[in-house]
Amino acid sequence: MNGELGWKVGGEQGEGIDSTGEIFAWTLHRLGYYAFAYRHFMSRVKGGHTNYKIRVTDRAVGHHGDDLHILVAFDQETVNVNWNEMVGGGIVIADGTSGEIQHPETGDVHFCSIPLTGLAKESGSAIMKNMVAVGVTAAIVGLTPEDFLSVIEDRFKKKGQAVVDSNLSAVRIGYDYYNQHFSHQLRLPSRPVAIAPHHLYISGNEATALGALAAGCRVLAAYPITPATEIMYWLVKYLPEYGGVVVQAEDEISAVNMALGANYAGTRAMTSTSGPGFSLMMETLGLAGISETPLVIVDVQRSGPSTGLPTKTEQSDLYEALYGSHGESPRIVLTPTTIEECFRFAVEAFNLAETYQCPVILASDLYMGMSKGSIDSLDTSSVQIRRGKLVTQSELEGVSRGEFKRYQVSEDGISPRAIPGQKGGRFIALGNEHDEFGIEMEDQSMRVLQMDKRARKLQSFHELSGASASGPKDAQITLVGFGSTRGVIDEARTALMQQGLSVAHVQVSVVAPFPADLIRPYIAGAGTVLTVEVNSRGQLADQLRLQLGYHDKIQSCLKYDGDPMLVKDIVKRAKEVISVGSVN
């Protein structure tokens, strides 16, 4: 089984499917395994199919995996929807005694009907069926009910020892039932010997929120929207501990302008949203650009256009992040490629926003934001706070009020910045074109000087490398992705290499300013370039063509049906384009 196990629980939304998954994932994580969890859910509170997939591995991965070895099904739909993922020799646990849930066709799968709900009822309450299912799973993979105790305690201690006991006993009931009636076993991957001191189980959204807190962000203004709301939840819990505040704004226009106002006044602030909210923020991107006010916007992308598939992942806001808003002004677009990078880039977003005095868009996506994975550490020790050309009171010594050149035409395009309260720093931040003092004007030469100054700023951008590459520059096929697809592309590359192909992988983590020099050799030397994108237009491919050329060799592997990219999607498409295009 190649050091991994795919497990999934599915049923109707609102039946506790998530908590079953969480308990299983947390337990494995605490035992030292690596868990990666992906939640499939619908935009309704009750009813509709939902499932929670956990991939257990012996190493950190960034993908939930194509394969399924164990499926716990609370209803027929779960079997129908997920059957095609089952691998040979896999086990389906279907709720019921006989035949309530049917398997669609015979395959090499062990189909075990177990009265999960029935056993739960006997033990006191039907809602315990999830814990019974956990117990069954434990029996299959060779864990003991006691392995789940620490997680059960954490979850239910507040409700009293009796609740802890009854949950644990439900796990035991499932465990015993399976062992009495069935014997198929599946093995977990080998357990890592030493558990890293910061072996964390964390989502991209949590890592982003923690990064913001670490960066000194003390104001979050946001409006609830899936899949970004978890950032609000996390910060509403922790910002107050540090004197900060989460404002639930009346809409995203308000949210982004509050964040801008707070940044202008010298407190690091951000807003977090998804596509529909991001669309509402466009005008303020321009204001931040021309007024040179730092601004951090987190866009946890989801499927569009409009309300699209609101609980499904997509990477389709790239055009918007790069070009949204009228006029021309600099901006930085970061697309973190791992959970660790969500943290690091969230910290860096604030540093970059203040260094370059421009908007920074941190674009993750539902897959990155809401999936949870085990990682070995977050690099908290290298967190730095850099505030760019923010002046100190002593630097303003001798500047009399009205003389501070907030928009000084400087060589690097970045001007000194004062904040209200500082004496001698008085200026007007404004959306109108202005002179060096921030006075609105329409002088043509000053207009050009100011436009050019702003455009120049990002030429010195050096803080992040912008992309990472593995494999030869002259590969037969070079896979290029951005953001959350790093893990899946990496695995697809391995799979293709196992089939004898020479494959390179470039993962873009900064889309603007585009890391052209870094990427160019991998495009120039490649036989075929295949962008891997969760969108329908090939928005990254467009960037490659625009920034680097090579139109004739750039192809795309696109997915926009609502499901995340799988290894097999990439492998299939890669083989297609190679068999058509390649001469070797």
Add this chain to the structure above:
Amino acid sequence: MAVLTDFKGEKPTWCPGCGDYGVLNALQRTAVDLGLDPEDMVVVSGIGCSGKLSAYFGSYGLHTIHGRTLPTAQGVKLANRDLTVLAAGGDGDGFGIGMGHFIHAMRRNVDITYLVMDNHIYGLTTGQTSPTSDPGFVTKTAPKGAVEFPVHPLSLALSAGCGFVAQGFSGDIPQLSAILKRAIQHKGFSFVNIFSPCVTFNKQNTYEFYKSNVVKVDDDPEYDAGNLGLAMAKIEQTQSIVTGVLYEHNRPTYEDSVPNYSKTGLATAQHVLTEADFERLLTQFQ
């Protein structure tokens, strides 16, 4: 102590006679009277003739986009509660495009002061109907006269829970200045609607009109600004052509109500997490 000239910014470019001059003058006087430091003040202004106020006033300023003065000003205040924060804009800015923010700012009750220079017209864009234009008022966009029911800012503010509701007239600077003083001193969101005639595009809501029609609440010895019912009745009786502080009621501010919000300006502190902070924060993921 700052003097009047300290509150002067750029030389105004409003039309001669524009009501906005009166607002600027009254605000400058108020700032002097209150002993404020121009560099501890921020004026956030919108887009419109009125929005130029931030440039002409001598404090820090943020001339934002159309209709978004209030969110921006609340952001400024939340970043540094030690600052005196004012938002200023036109009737279009505040009651048209920005109306949603107006109502929510009153509910939220962040301690800022909001000045609307209400000329019942879109001035900067050279004379279109505004949300406060009187029914039948003829403009370029309503050549046969406005047909929509106008916004009534005062009664709207009262019903939205605003803790300070006043109306001034830029033709009466001493009164306006006295109102602004109380508005700035009020703890919580304060709203001052100001009749500020547009001499170029509005020949109906003129200085003369207000001078001869406006009723001052201060002339009514029975008037009690602490009484919401009286305030509503006064607005009704005068058809909103009334000036003075109509209502004042202290409600806890947002800053004082959100749990654990910093008692001092966030912007004045360093915000660095220690190793111990990280250890504590990371345990939830272990």
